[in-house]
Amino acid sequence: MAKLKAPPEIDLERLNEIVNEHALKRWALIPLVQEVQAEFGFIPPRVVPIIANKLHLFPSEVQGVVSFYEQLYTEPRGRNIVRVCRGTACHVRGGKTILKLVKRQLELEENETSEDLEYTLETVACLGVCALSPTMVINNQVYGHMNPKKVKELFKREGES
């Protein structure tokens, strides 16, 4: 699984449809960028001036909103978001090894997305379930007491036994 090298192209016609629905509605900036993200999975930086132009805003105003909210992404993300805990409780119980194995299994470094957009790998400071350490989350599913065997099972590739 290789990491994503360049963001996928977006359908500009569809982008224009979305943007035109909100033309001149400055108050609609947040719903508009949310809609763009829902459609394309992220907000490509090149759409910022297009949105700004339609809403009669400065690009810096649009960029300010996009970069302010953690839930808005300027890079494509995988269908599965894998978050490995780097907190102290997990660290002392082998969290570092778990992260290393997940990286190896996915062939991704932190904050990278796979080329097929299947996975994005992130780390978190603490998942709040320290009693289950070492832990990780895939989307909303928590996996506790992680060990090398569990990592391998979770990310078994086709053809692997």
Ligand code: FES
């Ligand atoms: S330190 Fe990992 S869940 Fe708290």
